[in-house]
Amino acid sequence: MTSLILFSCLFLKKNNWVFYYLIFLFYYFLLRFFPDSNSKTYTNMYIQIDERIYKWLLSLDVLKPEGRKQKNTSFIELSLSTSLNLESGILFAKLLRNLLAKTQTPSKIQPLPALDTLKEFSTPTSRLYNWNILTEAFKTINIEIKADLKSLIVAGDRGCVVDFLKEIYTKIVKGAAEEKQNQEFEDFVSFLSIYMVRWGF
Numbered sequence: 001m002t003s004l005i006l007f008s009c010l011f012l013k014k015n016n017w018v019f020y021y022l023i024f025l026f027y028y029f030l031l032r033f034f035p036d037s038n039s040k041t042y043t044n045m046y047i048q049i050d051e052r053i054y055k056w057l058l059s060l061d062v063l064k065p066e067g068r069k070q071k072n073t074s075f076i077e078l079s080l081s082t083s084l085n086l087e088s089g090i091l092f093a094k095l096l097r098n099l100l101a102k103t104q105t106p107s108k109i110q111p112l113p114a115l116d117t118l119k120e121f122s123t124p125t126s127r128l129y130n131w132n133i134l135t136e137a138f139k140t141i142n143i144e145i146k147a148d149l150k151s152l153i154v155a156g157d158r159g160c161v162v163d164f165l166k167e168i169y170t171k172i173v174k175g176a177a178e179e180k181q182n183q184e185f186e187d188f189v190s191f192l193s194i195y196m197v198r199w200g201f
Contacts, residue, residue, distance in 0.1 A: 047083040047158050048075040053169045060098045062091055086161050087153070088122040089130035096137055099172065103141075112137050127154045143168060 049057075049067075054076040057063040067076035078086070085091045093115045100110070114133045119126035131154055135145040145164065152160040 045080060045083065047078045047086055047162060049078065049162055049165060050074055051076050053165060056169060056173065057095070060095065060102070062095045062098060083158070084122045085120075086165070087156070087158055088118075088120065088127055089134050089153075090118055090120055092134055092164075093118055093130075093137070095168070096134075096141070099141060110140050112140070124154060124156070127156075141172075143171060 048070065051069070051074045054063070054067055058065060063078070063082060066079050066082065069075075070077055082091070097112070097115065115137060118130045118133060131145070131150050135150060138145055149160055149164060153164070
């Protein structure tokens with residue numbers, strides 16, 4: 001694909017910026033909507049997550065409803081800015097704060113001032129800084145960011161970003177379901193005990 005771009009540029013007049021601009025637009029949309037095996041780096045700029053996780057993040061006000069559903073799949077493609085904010089850790093900090101606000105009483109929420117110092121730029125240096133802070137912050141909800149996972153995220157591996165997001169989703173949603181089930185069981189046992197005492201069993 002890159003060779004086609006270079007080949008096209010050779011036949012353009014040097015000072016005719018309109019043609020360059022049109023060629024740029026043509027290949028932009030070609031690569032965007034008809035990616036080939038040589039354009040993986042480009043398409044990987046956009047993070048794709050499972051639709052269930054996407055709706056969960058929407059319910060927590062972590063994301064805006066701007067994702068685009070992929071054809072014949074259950075995946076949602078996020079915008080470039082959202083993908084970068086996930087990679088840099090900015091949105092993970094927002095997720096953590098919203099989870100704490102939803103699951104804990106205001107008096108018990110542990111302040112995390114370090115999250116206010118996160119850097120918004122998604123560069124290796126800023127990602128290292130941000131994810132070092134997030135590693136400590138996520139311990140407040142008993143989620144560990146392992147050193148090898150952090151290293152891969154800092155290196156720009158967006159697949160690992162998605163994997164960590166799945167880990168949080170599974171832990172929080174599954175944990176909430178188990179807690180509800182345990183509460184229902186305790187309520188049933190309590191009701192049964194009262195019934196047995198009342199009727200002399």
